[in-house]
Amino acid sequence: SQKIEQNSEALNIQEGKTATLTCNYTNYSPAYLQWYRQDPGRGPVFLLLIRENEKEKRKERLKVTFDTTLKQSLFHITASQPADSATYLCALPDTGRRALTFGSGTRLQVQP
C-alpha cells in the first residue's frame, strides 16, 4: 500500500529564513500531490496542488516541487514569518483518485 513520510520532528527556523519541508512517498505514482496547513484545533486548509507534469509551482511566498523520479515533494516558505508557524500536511490521491491519503505532517515553528 502507498506510504507517505514527512519529518515528524518539528522544524525550528528564524524569521526571514526559508523553511523547507519534505514529503516522500513509496509504492505509488500519483498524478498530483497537495499541501495543506493545519493550525491547532482547526481543520486543514488547502495551499497548493501540483501535478506530475509540473516540476514546480509557486504561490506568493510558497513554492512546491514534485520529483516523480525521487518520489519526493519539497515545500518551501521564503521570508518566513511567525504567522507561518503551523503543521504542514502533504496528501496524495488514492488509486481511485477520490480519497486523499495524508502524511502525519511536519510542525514548523518560526522564531521572531
Place this chain on the structure above:
Amino acid sequence: DAGVTQSPTHLIKTRGQQVTLRCSPKSGHDTVSWYQQALGQGPQFIFQYYEEEERQRGNFPDRFSGHQFPNYSSELNVNALLLGDSALYLCASSLGILSNQPQHFGDGTRLSIL
C-alpha cells in the same frame, strides 16, 4: 460565503454508546468526505458521499456509517463506541468526487470516549 460547518464542536461519550456528527458543506459543493484524525497524525479517510450515496470507503469497520441529504449536508454515525474512537472527526467538501479538487475542511468535532 459560509465555509464547511460541523456540529457539535466537542462531544464526550462512554464506551458502547452511539454518536451522530453533522456537517454542512461549503456553498456550491456537492461532495462530502469524512476523516478521522488522531493526535499527532494526519487525517485518515473514512468515506465519501456524493449524490446521497457512499462512493468510496476507507479501512474503517461497519460501526462507521453515514448519510448525505438532498441539500448535500451529511451525517457520520458511529455505533458501539470504543476508547480508540477518540479523535478529531473532520468533514471536507469539494465539487465533484475526484480528489484533484481542493478539499475544504471544517474545524472538526472533538470526540472523547470515556
